[in-house]
Amino acid sequence: EAGVAQSPRYKIIEKRQSVAFWCNPISGHATLYWYQQILGQGPKLLIQFQNNGVVDDSQLPKDRFSAERLKGVDSTLKIQPAKLEDSAVYLCASSSPPGLRGIDNEQFFGPGTRLTVL
Amino acid sequence: RKEVEQDPGPFNVPEGATVAFNCTYSNSASQSFFWYRQDCRKEPKLLMSVYSSGNEDGRFTAQLNRASQYISLLIRDSKLSDSATYLCVASLPLVFGKGTRLSVIA
Numbered sequence: 001e002a003g004v005a006q007s008p009r010y011k012i013i014e015k016r017q018s019v020a021f022w023c024n025p026i027s028g029h030a031t032l033y034w035y036q037q038i039l040g041q042g043p044k045l046l047i048q049f050q051n052n053g054v055v056d057d058s059q060l061p062k063d064r065f066s067a068e069r070l071k072g073v074d075s076t077l078k079i080q081p082a083k084l085e086d087s088a089v090y091l092c093a094s095s096s097p098p099g100l101r102g103i104d105n106e107q108f109f110g111p112g113t114r115l116t117v118l
Numbered sequence: 119r120k121e122v123e124q125d126p127g128p129f130n131v132p133e134g135a136t137v138a139f140n141c142t143y144s145n146s147a148s149q150s151f152f153w154y155r156q157d158c159r160k161e162p163k164l165l166m167s168v169y170s171s172g173n174e175d176g177r178f179t180a181q182l183n184r185a186s187q188y189i190s191l192l193i194r195d196s197k198l199s200d201s202a203t204y205l206c207v208a209s210l211p212l213v214f215g216k217g218t219r220l221s222v223i224a
Binding site (some may be wrong): 031035038040041042044045048056058091104107108109110111112 | 122129152211
């Protein structure tokens with residue numbers, strides 16, 4: 001079974017530039033997550049989709065970050081304009097939808113995109 | 119945002135040792151709990167889910183104490199290959215701890 005695919009794997013940009021990341025989840029997984037992981041920290045949830053609807057985007061800095069999952073499969077995360085503090089690994093994960101009582105299932109993570117903002 | 123707190127370590131232990139990691143969560147409404155493992159410069163991977171009655175998978179044992187909002191992971195007979203960062207996760211909403219780094223030394 002193919003895993004979660006992400007591209008690009010690495011990106012270096014200057015501050016105030018724009019950047020976009022792409023994620024293709026595991027086939028059949030309705031739930032898709034974007035995380036930001038700064039060096040030495042745990043992953044921080046930016047946005048969670050169920051099919052093409054947003055479940056949680058409370059920690060997404062909406063003045064500069066946006067994400068979409070128009071057809072309920074692939075997703076893109078965009079940063080515009082980037083700041084130095086956006087340097088991090090951006091992880092995409094997917095899972096089957098939560099089960100009874102909202103119990104979450106195992107998340108499968110992609111390899112991540114390592115972003116460096118100069 | 120509700121928090122998940124972990125001792126960052128590092129824990130440096132000899133092969134064969136038993137090591138325990140602890141984690142506390144602040145959201146009493148959290149329903150699901152997990153331990154993920156993350157190797158250096160790799161993505162996190164599920165180690166085990168944590169059930170109310172406690173659960174064991176080989177050398178790994180996870181415990182949940184809802185009254186104290188506390189989760190633990192016990193690793194017995196540590197192997198060199200257990201060296202990694204162990205992430206505690208609580209949901210809903212989804213919150214990862216900062217991770218505890220383990221180094222198993224020959």
